[in-house]
Amino acid sequence: MTGTRLSLTSITVTAPDPRALADFYARLLGTEVAVSEPPGTNEPPEAGWAQVRTDGPTLNFEYERNWQAPVWPAAPGRPHATQHLDVHVDDLGLAVAHAVEQGARLADFQPQEDVRVLFDPAGHPFCLFL
Structure with missing residues (x-):
């Protein structure tokens, strides 16, 4: 690389209800939703945007009007996860x-x-x- 620094700062996750999903991840990770924005003009009530700050990258949650949940494990002809979050834990159970x-x-x-x-x-x- 020549003369510039690249730093991963955040991961954006699309969802049918981003503010509700941000609330889930905040509870899961024991933190708070740092930013929550309402839907824009002519968007449905579940639209909007939210952010959860973690010790690692920030998690952003963005509205996706045409959301289809991925199938895992992947199956031919079905939506599949192109990435997922990994969370380290001390006690799996x-x-x-x-x-x-x-x-x-x-x-x-x-x-x-x-x-x-x-x-x-x-x-x-x-x-x-x-």
């Missing part, structure tokens, strides 16, 4: 229970012993891992 209490759903298929795949309320897969 307690972390899964906490995530489910906040509104997550445990995936039927679990590919590894030390990782649990869950779905957030909008259907994005995310992983808790030791």
Whole structure:
């Protein structure tokens, strides 16, 4: 690279109700929603934008009018996750229970012993891992 610095600062997640999803991730991660903006003109009530600041990258949540939850594991002809969030935990059982209490759903298929795949309320897969 020549003469410039690149720094990852945030990840933007699209959702059918971004402010509700930001609230879920804030509860999951034990923090607060830092910014929450209402829908714009001519947008539905669930539209808007929100942000959750973490010890790592900031999570931004943006309205997607044509949202379709991904299928995981991927299946031909179905929407698939192009990325997911990985969250390090000290106790997998307690972390899964906490995530489910906040509104997550445990995936039927679990590919590894030390990782649990869950779905957030909008259907994005995310992983808790030791």
